[in-house]
Amino acid sequence: MDLTTTYMGIKLKNPLVASASPLSKTIDSAKACEDAGLSAIVCYSLFEEQLLHEAGELDHYLTTTAESYAEALSYFPEISDYNLGPAEYLEHISRMKSALEIPVIGSINGASRGGWINYAKQIEQAGADGVELNIFYIPTDFDKKGTEVEEMYIDIIRSIKSVVKIPVAVKVSPYFSAMANMTKKMDEAGADALVLFNRFYQPDIDLENLDVFPNLELSNQWELRLPLRWIAVLHGNIRASLAATSGIHTYTDILKVMMVGGDVAMVCSELLKKGISRASEMLNEMKIWMEEKEYDSISQMQGSMDYRSVSQPEAYERANYMKILNSYKV
Numbered sequence: 052m053d054l055t056t057t058y059m060g061i062k063l064k065n066p067l068v069a070s071a072s073p074l075s076k077t078i079d080s081a082k083a084c085e086d087a088g089l090s091a092i093v094c095y096s097l098f099e100e101q102l103l104h105e106a107g108e109l110d111h112y113l114t115t116t117a118e119s120y121a122e123a124l125s126y127f128p129e130i131s132d133y134n135l136g137p138a139e140y141l142e143h144i145s146r147m148k149s150a151l152e153i154p155v156i157g158s159i160n161g162a163s164r165g166g167w168i169n170y171a172k173q174i175e176q177a178g179a180d181g182v183e184l185n186i187f188y189i190p191t192d193f194d195k196k197g198t199e200v201e202e203m204y205i206d207i208i209r210s211i212k213s214v215v216k217i218p219v220a221v222k223v224s225p226y227f228s229a230m231a232n233m234t235k236k237m238d239e240a241g242a243d244a245l246v247l248f249n250r251f252y253q254p255d256i257d258l259e260n261l262d263v264f265p266n267l268e269l270s271n272q273w274e275l276r277l278p279l280r281w282i283a284v285l286h287g288n289i290r291a292s293l294a295a296t297s298g299i300h301t302y303t304d305i306l307k308v309m310m311v312g313g314d315v316a317m318v319c320s321e322l323l324k325k326g327i328s329r330a331s332e333m334l335n336e337m338k339i340w341m342e343e344k345e346y347d348s349i350s351q352m353q354g355s356m357d358y359r360s361v362s363q364p365e366a367y368e369r370a371n372y373m374k375i376l377n378s379y380k381v
């Protein structure tokens with residue numbers, strides 16, 4: 052049984068990848084991911100705020116750009132609890148590379164055209180096999196147009212592509228008004244993979260203290276529906292590899308991602324909840340299912356249920372909308 056897949060030019064032994072998260076926080080947990088059969092690991096992110104802080108630029112940034120980082124003022128101290136500083140981060144990538152056989156992908160999380168982009172180069176020099184760029188941007192500026200926001204993404208991708216040789220994945224939000232066109236532009240700007248979708252952590256309200264607080268909920272399986280739809284639409288239309296993240300909890304989810312045309316399925320919440328060894332169960336169950344259904348390889352099923360292949364492509368569009376709403380009986 053051939054479970055191999057190719058993700059942004061990197062051949063992987065199977066399509067299940069650990070997404071950027073505390074799974075990579077220690078060498079031991081990263082090694083446990085490899086032992087459980089995960090085929091690659093994305094390291095948790097190095098944050099733009101950390102780089103600015105290190106460069107003594109954060110205060111300047113906070114006081115000069117009203118819209119960008121006001122929220123970072125209150126949350127910044129906690130960032131260092133989760134993530135190492137830039138130098139330690141690069142060292143961690145390098146140690147992961149020495150300890151693991153599976154590919155290691157570094158990650159940078161930011162939202163501006165700042166000098167942090169050069170850290171992509173250093174992640175490459177630290178030995179990473181690829182870099183994932185998480186552009187986490189909340190467009191709260193009433194004067195900023197959609198086209199300006201899009202241009203910012205494209206600029207960041209171009210800048211990073213101009214400094215590194217390793218493949219670059221872009222983890223994006225689902226909130227573009229013209230998703231297909233935007234993915235085409237990112238593809239043309241050189242993104243080697245699109246990771247769909249960034250799961251924005253929405254703040255909650257503390258009624259007792261009248262405070263807004265960040266609230267991290269692990270994902271649910273239904274959240275995979277959004278990446279499934281878009282991977283189905285994009286597959287075959289763009290050159291970049293496609294990764295699904297958000298809602299991968301069982302082997303059936305990996306299979307669905309493959310059928311709509313994904314190259315890899317990235318997992319995090321399920322392993323944080325149930326333990327890293329859960330990955331090997333998911334992979335074994337996937338293999339058993341494939342044997343029962345007489346599939347010889349992952350490539351055989353990739354894209355078999357994409358937008359162009361299904362008998363009712365409108366199921367991925369608006370057409371089923373009324374039917375679904377009407378099917379709900381009180």
Ligand SMILES: Cc1cc2nc3c(=O)[nH]c(=O)nc-3n(C[C@H](O)[C@H](O)[C@H](O)COP(=O)(O)O)c2cc1C
Pocket residue numbers: 070071072073094095096097158160185222248249250269270271296297298299317318319320321
């Ligand atoms: C505790 C935690 C930490 C995370 N840290 C990062 C991070 O550093 N960088 C990043 O791009 N995504 C981060 N993520 C998002 C995950 O990589 C993933 O995209 C998201 O959790 C959806 O996948 P899931 O449904 O398998 O959890 C984090 C998620 C969790 C739960």
